[in-house]
Amino acid sequence: MQRSFLIKPILDEVYPVIDYGKGVYLVDLAGQKYLDAASGAVTANIGHGVSDIIEAMNEQAKKVSFVYRSQFTSEPAENLAKKIANLTPGDLNWSFFVNSGSEATETAMKIAIQYWQEKGIHTKVKVLSRWVSYHGITLGALSMSGHTGRRARFVPLLEDFPVINPPYCYRCPYQLEAPACQYACAHELEAAIRRIGADQIAAFIAEPVIGAAGGAISPPKDYLKVIQKICEDHDILFIADEVMTGFGRTGTMLACEHWEVIPDIVTLGKGMGAGYAPIAAAVASERVMEPILAGSKLVMSGHTLSANPQSCAIALAVLEYLEKYKIISQVEAKGDFLRQRLEKLQNQFSFIGDIRGKGLLLGIEFVVDRTSKTPFPRKAVVTQKLVDLAKEKGLIVYPAGSGIDGVNGDAIIIAPPLTITEKELDELVGLLHETFTAFQNALGETAGVF
C-alpha cells in the first residue's frame, strides 16, 4: 500500500482526498463539500483559494523564493518583521521566523534561556507551564506542554519542567468562582517558583486562550495580569504562546491584548501563513533582545528554511488582507453571533455542558449530565464520534480536550475562517444541529453507554 501517512495511519480508514478549497469550503475528489468550521487546525484564517494571497505568492516566486538566512535577509522578511512590530502591542520588535508553531515555542524557550545566560546567569533554564496546554510536538516544546496524551510515549526523553493548574473555571479544582477565587490557580505559579527557586527558572509559558488541549478555555478577567505580575516579581520571563490565538483569531492581533498584558516573548504560527505557507515566529521585546544584542548577537536557533522570502511574502500578504478588509475588527461581533447560536443549541441538547472561548475561537465541552458535569467515559471516544458525525454531514470541527487528552470531558473547537459571512455562520450552526441530532440518536440507541 502506498499512502501518505502524515495523517493518522489507520489503514482500514480512508480519508477523503481534498481536491480544492474556496472561501470557507473544501471539496473532495468525490465532490463532497465540507464547511470548514475549524479553519483546518485553526489555520486557514482567511479561507481557502484567496486570490490576493495567490498573487502575492506568484509575485514573490518570480523574484526569489529562497535566500540563505545565515548570510542574507530579504525584503519580505524585513517588511514582515516591521509590520508585526507595528501591529503588536509594546515593543515586541524582534521577529525570529521559523516554519512551525513547535519551532516557534522551542525558539522562544531558547531565547529566554539565552537572555539569562547573556546576563551571566546560567542556572535559569527551566520553563514552567500548565496542565491542559499544548506548545508543540518537538521534544523541547513537548517538555513545556501539559498534554499528557502527546507526551506519553516520550516522557523519558522530556525535561521534567514543573506544571501548574490552568484557569479551567468550568471544572475549577478549588471549586471556586472568579474573581472571588482571587485567581488561586495563578498563585500556584508563585508557589511553584518558591518551591523550585526563581534562580532555576527562565520563563513561564501559557496560551492566553487554551486551544488544542482544552477546547478554547478563556481565562477569567485578571488571571493573565496576576500571572504577569508574579513573573515580574520573581524575575521570570513571560512567554505567550499565540500560535493559535495570534493574527486576529480572538478579535485582536494578539489575544493578550484583551487582558492588557504584554508578554516578553510571543509566539505566532497557524493563522500567520493562513495555510498558504509554513511560517511561524518567536517575537521578542527590546528588553529581551538587549543583553543578546550587547552580548553574542546571535540567537542560537533557526532552521534552513527560516525566514524564507516566499513564506514571509505570504504572511505579509495575509496581514495586508486582514487590514484591507478590516477583518479583525469584525471578529468579536461574528464570535458573539456564533456564540448566541451555540447557546440556543445548548438549550436543545443536554449533552452540551459548556460553551466558551473568545472571538472566533469557541469551544464546546460535552457531558453526560449538565448539572453534575459528569464526563462521558473515555472509552466512548465521544469527541472523535462527534468529529466523524460532523464530517459525514459536511462539517469540519476540531477535536480538542480529552478526545485526545487534557480536560476531563470531551471538547471540540469551532473556529471558522475569520472571513465567514453571517449566512455561512447560519449554515454552520444548521450542520452542527444535524450533527448533534445524529449524536443524540446514537446516544439513545446505546442508552448513553456506546
Ligand code: PMP
Ligand atoms: N502552540 C499552540 C498553542 C498550538 O496550538 C500548536 C498547534 N496546535 C503549536 C504550538 C504547535 O504548532 P505546529 O503544529 O505548527 O508545530
